[in-house]
Amino acid sequence: MTNHLFEAIRRAAKGHEGCPFLEAAAGSTFTYSGMLALSESYAAALAALGVKPGDRIAAQIEKSPEAIMLYLGALRAGAIFLPLNPAYTDAELTYFLADSEPKILVCDPHRYDSLAGAAAKAGAGAVETLGADGDGSLPARAKAWVENFEDVARAPEDLAAILYTSGTTGRSKGAMLTHNNLLSNAEALAVFWRFSPEDTLLHALPLYHTHGLFVAVNTVLLSAAKIILTQKFDPDQIIELMGRASVMMGVPTFYNRLLRHGALSRETAAHMRLFISG
Numbered sequence: 001m002t003n004h005l006f007e008a009i010r011r012a013a014k015g016h017e018g019c020p021f022l023e024a025a026a027g028s029t030f031t032y033s034g035m036l037a038l039s040e041s042y043a044a045a046l047a048a049l050g051v052k053p054g055d056r057i058a059a060q061i062e063k064s065p066e067a068i069m070l071y072l073g074a075l076r077a078g079a080i081f082l083p084l085n086p087a088y089t090d091a092e093l094t095y096f097l098a099d100s101e102p103k104i105l106v107c108d109p110h111r112y113d114s115l116a117g118a119a120a121k122a123g124a125g126a127v128e129t130l131g132a133d134g135d136g137s138l139p140a141r142a143k144a145w146v147e148n149f150e151d152v153a154r155a156p157e158d159l160a161a162i163l164y165t166s167g168t169t170g171r172s173k174g175a176m177l178t179h180n181n182l183l184s185n186a187e188a189l190a191v192f193w194r195f196s197p198e199d200t201l202l203h204a205l206p207l208y209h210t211h212g213l214f215v216a217v218n219t220v221l222l223s224a225a226k227i228i229l230t231q232k233f234d235p236d237q238i239i240e241l242m243g244r245a246s247v248m249m250g251v252p253t254f255y256n257r258l259l260r261h262g263a264l265s266r267e268t269a270a271h272m273r274l275f276i277s278g
Helices: 004-013 032-048 065-076 090-100 109-121 137-144 179-192 211-223 235-244 252-259
Strands: 020-024 029-031 056-060 080-083 104-107 126-129 159-164 174-178 200-203 226-229 247-250 274-277
Touching (some): 004 032, 004 065, 004 179, 020 065, 032 065, 032 137, 056 065, 065 080, 065 137, 090 109, 109 126, 126 137, 159 179, 174 179, 179 211, 200 211, 200 235, 211 226, 252 274
Parallel strands (some): 020 226, 056 080, 056 104, 104 126, 200 226, 247 274
Antiparallel strands (some): 020 029, 159 174
C-alpha cells in the first residue's frame, strides 16, 4: 500500500521534475524536484519528533512556500493536517487545540511564548515554529535531515486533514477529510477546469481553508502546473502579475476590487484564460 494522495502527486510530477512548481512573489522558486525533496525533509522532521500515522499536526502559520511544504510533509508522514487561521486569538486557539488534540502545534515564532502553555495543556507533544520568511525551529530540523525518508502508507479512506467549519450556528466542528476526498476533488476540478502543465495559477487566497490549500495546491500538483504565490490579495500586484499567469482563484470581494481598479483592461487580462470564484 502506498500513500494514497501523495503517490498521485508523485505520479503527476513524473517527467516534470525540472519544471517550476512554485514561485513566491518575494522571489524564491521551487521546481517539482525541489518540492519532492523539501516536503520529504519536512516529513522526516515530523517523524523524528515522534509523529505516527493518524497523529494531528495543527498549523497556525502565515502564508509561505514552506507552509505548503509542511502540508505535503504531513501527508507523507501519514499525519492529519489541521490548518488554522493565523488571526485566531490565543483564547480561540485554545478551543481548537483542546478539541483536536494535536501531536504537534506549528506556529509563528512570535507567538511561541503565548501558545506553548495552551498546547501543552491540550496534550501536544511539541510546539515548533515556522515564520512567513521560512525561518523557525521546524525548517531548521528539516534542513538537518540528510537520509532518505519513505512515505508512510495511507489508504484512500484514511484521514488526510481536518478543517474546522465556520461555526455560524454553534461552535466550529472539525470536518474530517480523507485522502480520497482530497484526491477525487482535485482530480475532478483539474479535468473540469482543463488544467495542464502549461497553466500558471495566480494564488492570492489564504492557505488555512479548503479553497486556498486543498483546491488550489492539489489541483496544480495533479496537473504539473505552476503557482505564483502572493502573500495577500493586492489589486496592484495581481494586475501586474496577470501577464505571467493563466488562471486565478478568488472570492467575490477580490473581483469586485479588481473591477473597480483603473488598470484592469482587456489588455492587462489578455493572458488569463480562467477566473474562478468560490
